[in-house]
Amino acid sequence: MAAQDADIFDDMRHRLITGEFGYGSKLRAEKLRQDYNCSASTVREVLFRLSTVGLVDFQEQRGFRSPFQSVERQHELTHMRILLETEGACLSIRLGGVEWESRLSAAHHKLSHIETRVRSSGDVIPLLGLWSRAEQEFHETLIDACGSGLLKRTHKVIYEQFRQQLVSAETNYGYFPENIREHQAILDAALERNEDLMRVTVNDHLARNLIRPLPQKHHTDALGKSSAI
Amino acid sequence: MAAQDADIFDDMRHRLITGEFGYGSKLRAEKLRQDYNCSASTVREVLFRLSTVGLVDFQEQRGFRSPFQSVERQHELTHMRILLETEGACLSIRLGGVEWESRLSAAHHKLSHIETRVRSSGDVIPLLGLWSRAEQEFHETLIDACGSGLLKRTHKVIYEQFRQQLVSAETNYGYFPENIREHQAILDAALERNEDLMRVTVNDHLARNLIRPLPQKHHTDALGKSSAI
DNA sequence: TACGCGCATAATTTCGAAAATCAAACAAAA
DNA sequence: TTTTGTTTGATTTTCGAAATTATGCGCGTA
Known part of the structure; x- marks a missing residue:
C-alpha cells in the first residue's frame, strides 16, 4: 500500500472531529492498530502528527488522549x-x-x-x-x-x-x-x-x-491618558 | 534516559532556527542518528513533529528537508x-x-x-x-x-x-x-x-x-457602493 | 546525440519485539 | 487505620531489520 500513513491520518482526524471518541478518552495504539490492520508504531506516528494540530493530547510517558472538553x-x-x-x-x-x-x-x-x-x-x-x-x-x-x-x-x-x-x-x-x-x-x-x-x-x-465578552478597546485622549470604556 | 525524544526535538529545533542546515538541504534520519546516538526511527519521529510546526518540510516518500527560502x-x-x-x-x-x-x-x-x-x-x-x-x-x-x-x-x-x-x-x-x-x-x-x-x-x-504592501481597506459610502482608496 | 527502458542502489516506510517506565495492588510498619 | 515500600502487570518508548518505494545509471534504439 502506498500512503498507509496518510490514509490512517485522514481517517483518524475524521473520527476525532466527529466525536467518535469520548472527550478525554485514552487512545491506545495497541487497540487502534486492529482498526487499520497495521503495527502499533504506525498508529503511534499518526497520533503524534495529530497531536501537533491539536486534535490529540499527548503527554510524555502518559500516551495519547482525545482532548478534554473545556x-x-x-x-x-x-x-x-x-x-x-x-x-x-x-x-x-x-x-x-x-x-x-x-x-x-x-x-x-x-x-x-x-x-x-x-x-x-x-x-x-x-x-x-x-x-x-x-x-x-x-x-x-x-x-x-x-x-x-x-x-x-x-x-x-x-x-x-x-x-x-x-x-x-x-x-x-x-x-x-x-x-x-x-x-x-x-x-x-x-x-x-x-x-x-x-x-x-x-x-x-x-x-x-465565548464564555465572556472580548475585552473592549482602551481609548486614549489627547493628553495621552487612557481609559477603558 | 527519560525524555530522549523531547531533548532531540528541542536541539533539532534550535539547529533549524539558527540555520545550521542550508535552505532546502535534505535531512536524512540515518545521518542525524549519529549526532544523537539513537535509532533512525526516533529521529524520524522528531522530524515528523517538527514538520507540523513548519520548521521541516515533509513530502511523502521523499523524506525531510530544511525548508527552502522563499x-x-x-x-x-x-x-x-x-x-x-x-x-x-x-x-x-x-x-x-x-x-x-x-x-x-x-x-x-x-x-x-x-x-x-x-x-x-x-x-x-x-x-x-x-x-x-x-x-x-x-x-x-x-x-x-x-x-x-x-x-x-x-x-x-x-x-x-x-x-x-x-x-x-x-x-x-x-x-x-x-x-x-x-x-x-x-x-x-x-x-x-x-x-x-x-x-x-x-x-x-x-x-x-513584506514584499508588497498589504492590501488597503475597501471603503463603503452611504449608498452601499464600495471602492478601494 | 537524444530518448526511453530496465536494473542496481539508495532512501523511506513499516513492522514486531526488546527495553524502559509508569501505575496499581499488596504487604509491612508506625 | 494510615502511611510507606515493594512487587507485579500494563503501557509507553526505543530499536534494528525487513519490506516497499524512489532515484540514478548504463544500455539499447531511433
Missing part, C-alpha cells in the same frame, strides 16, 4: 476564529474577484439547503455529516481569496479543533437555528464588499461560543 | 506576525497590569543592551545567539498578558518559522540597525497603553519584510 479552550478557539476569519474575509473582499463571489454563493447555497432541511425536521443528527462538511466549506471559501496559504492553513487547524470541542449532544453538535440568518448575513456582507459589516456579522455568528 | 513565504509569515502581535499586544494593554509592564521593560532593557553593543561593534554575528533569544523574548512578553494560551502558542510557531527564514547572511541574520528605535517605540506604546500607536509601531517594525 469552556476556556472553546473561548480561546472562538477568539482565534474571529481574528483569522475577519482578517481572511476582509482580505478576500479586497483581493477576490467575481470568481470568489461565485464560489461563496455556491457554498452558501449548499449549506443553506441543508440547514433548511434541518430546521423543518428539527433534528440535525441524520444530516450531521453533510452539514458539518458544508459548514466547513462555507467558512473556508469565505477566506479563500485572502492570498495567504499560511492564513488558510492556520485557520483550518483552528476550525477543526473548534468543531471537535462542539461535537456533543449538549451543544446540539454545534448546530443552532440562528445559523441560517447569520450565514446569510455573512454572504450579504461579502457580496456588498462591506468590510465593517463583515466584521460585525462574523463576530455575531461566533460570539455565542 | 520571499512569498516570508511575506505570509510577516503578515501573520503583524496580525497576531497587534492583537496580542492590544489585548495585553487591556488586560495586563503593572506586572506585565515591568516584565516588558526588563525584556526591552536586555534586548536594548545587546543591540547597542551590536551597533558599536557593527557585527551581529558574535552576539547572534544572545540577540536572537532576547528578540524572541521581547516579542513574546509583548503579547504575554493577552489571556489566550492558544494565541501565544500560535504566535510562537509563526515567530520561529519567521526567524528561520531570515537567518542568512544576505539579510544580516534578521538584524537591522533600525531595530533599536523600533523596539523603543513599541515599548513606549505599551507603557502609554495606546492601542492605535501600538498597531502602527508593530506594523512599522515588521513591514520591511
Whole structure:
C-alpha cells in the first residue's frame, strides 16, 4: 500500500472531529492498530502528527488522549476564529474577484439547503455529516481569496479543533437555528464588499461560543491618558 | 534516559532556527542518528513533529528537508506576525497590569543592551545567539498578558518559522540597525497603553519584510457602493 | 546525440519485539 | 487505620531489520 500513513491520518482526524471518541478518552495504539490492520508504531506516528494540530493530547510517558472538553479552550478557539476569519474575509473582499463571489454563493447555497432541511425536521443528527462538511466549506471559501496559504492553513487547524470541542449532544453538535440568518448575513456582507459589516456579522455568528465578552478597546485622549470604556 | 525524544526535538529545533542546515538541504534520519546516538526511527519521529510546526518540510516518500527560502513565504509569515502581535499586544494593554509592564521593560532593557553593543561593534554575528533569544523574548512578553494560551502558542510557531527564514547572511541574520528605535517605540506604546500607536509601531517594525504592501481597506459610502482608496 | 527502458542502489516506510517506565495492588510498619 | 515500600502487570518508548518505494545509471534504439 502506498500512503498507509496518510490514509490512517485522514481517517483518524475524521473520527476525532466527529466525536467518535469520548472527550478525554485514552487512545491506545495497541487497540487502534486492529482498526487499520497495521503495527502499533504506525498508529503511534499518526497520533503524534495529530497531536501537533491539536486534535490529540499527548503527554510524555502518559500516551495519547482525545482532548478534554473545556469552556476556556472553546473561548480561546472562538477568539482565534474571529481574528483569522475577519482578517481572511476582509482580505478576500479586497483581493477576490467575481470568481470568489461565485464560489461563496455556491457554498452558501449548499449549506443553506441543508440547514433548511434541518430546521423543518428539527433534528440535525441524520444530516450531521453533510452539514458539518458544508459548514466547513462555507467558512473556508469565505477566506479563500485572502492570498495567504499560511492564513488558510492556520485557520483550518483552528476550525477543526473548534468543531471537535462542539461535537456533543449538549451543544446540539454545534448546530443552532440562528445559523441560517447569520450565514446569510455573512454572504450579504461579502457580496456588498462591506468590510465593517463583515466584521460585525462574523463576530455575531461566533460570539455565542465565548464564555465572556472580548475585552473592549482602551481609548486614549489627547493628553495621552487612557481609559477603558 | 527519560525524555530522549523531547531533548532531540528541542536541539533539532534550535539547529533549524539558527540555520545550521542550508535552505532546502535534505535531512536524512540515518545521518542525524549519529549526532544523537539513537535509532533512525526516533529521529524520524522528531522530524515528523517538527514538520507540523513548519520548521521541516515533509513530502511523502521523499523524506525531510530544511525548508527552502522563499520571499512569498516570508511575506505570509510577516503578515501573520503583524496580525497576531497587534492583537496580542492590544489585548495585553487591556488586560495586563503593572506586572506585565515591568516584565516588558526588563525584556526591552536586555534586548536594548545587546543591540547597542551590536551597533558599536557593527557585527551581529558574535552576539547572534544572545540577540536572537532576547528578540524572541521581547516579542513574546509583548503579547504575554493577552489571556489566550492558544494565541501565544500560535504566535510562537509563526515567530520561529519567521526567524528561520531570515537567518542568512544576505539579510544580516534578521538584524537591522533600525531595530533599536523600533523596539523603543513599541515599548513606549505599551507603557502609554495606546492601542492605535501600538498597531502602527508593530506594523512599522515588521513591514520591511513584506514584499508588497498589504492590501488597503475597501471603503463603503452611504449608498452601499464600495471602492478601494 | 537524444530518448526511453530496465536494473542496481539508495532512501523511506513499516513492522514486531526488546527495553524502559509508569501505575496499581499488596504487604509491612508506625 | 494510615502511611510507606515493594512487587507485579500494563503501557509507553526505543530499536534494528525487513519490506516497499524512489532515484540514478548504463544500455539499447531511433
